[in-house]
Amino acid sequence: MNGIGFHSHDHKSCIFEAVKAAEEQCCRQGLQLTPVRKRSLEILLEEHRAMRAYDLLDRLAKDGFGSQPPVAYRALEFLTNNGFVHKIEKLNAFIACTHRESGHMPVFLICSQCERVSEIVLPEAEEIWSGVETTSGFSITTALLEIEGVCAACKVNTDK
Amino acid sequence: MNGIGFHSHDHKSCIFEAVKAAEEQCCRQGLQLTPVRKRSLEILLEEHRAMRAYDLLDRLAKDGFGSQPPVAYRALEFLTNNGFVHKIEKLNAFIACTHRESGHMPVFLICSQCERVSEIVLPEAEEIWSGVETTSGFSITTALLEIEGVCAACKVNTDK
DNA sequence: CTTGATATGTTATAAAATAACATTTAACAA
């Protein structure tokens, strides 16, 4: 067990399950989870935090893959396009998805102190988005919700 | 009148009012709305769309201000810190705020076709954010909600 | 007048992302 993403969990099985789910989804949808793509997903899952593209690139290069920016950006494009990874725009960084429901619109809590990022479920989200569509006549394709602040753990530390 | 931000409005008075409000707020809070800062706000208000920092810089340089990146970035930092301008993270671009309530958390609709951006009010927002705080123990400082899709006008054009 | 704080200006550099093109790989048709 390991304290990550604001709370402890069994990280090894979490990686294993996520990779397996990705493999299955790729199989079903005829997508190619090639070595560099799979390894990128694994690295992001292992880190379990928002990683910048160039940090991922370093890791990939050490593992014998190409060492130039497009190597990382292409893998990230594939992974984000297919929902395995999300981009945190505020951080120019990427994080492995921790929710297996396809097509969900991710919501992130970003702690300014420990820099950890937690992907949460906002049950009201769908309802809100459809309300916006109704009142504005705007057809939503993607919604990005990034919430910045101080996580519970850091608050405790600060109080001391 | 001019079609901007998904709907028509009196743009000149909209600029005038916003600049006046900024001046008053700066006066009240002891902030300095210096020439370059004021001009930056005016340009963003005139454009009434998301502008990239280097586009703003070009405009400032033409108006006799400095021509190097920090000139634009510093003005933008002042304006965003004080709520006169918002950054659209998805576009790496900046847009003048169209809501005068201080401390509001902005919500943006970004049209993928015409690239126009509209800042909207989401009445449920405060309630949702505080719900997140309660359930997660996370203290929110800022929330970023960027919604991408197709605006009503572009939908009509596409249907034709 | 001096000092310190704030703002502006510059040069240089860092960080993030993409364009363009060559090479490889694997599936497929002739």
Place this chain on the structure above:
DNA sequence: TTGTTAAATGTTATTTTATAACATATCAAG
């Protein structure tokens, strides 16, 4: 088999976005 394609990977070069570092100017307080 062999030629033909499409997808993926690799590289070099460049663009786009943002900041560091430092010099100069402005102005109010002491």
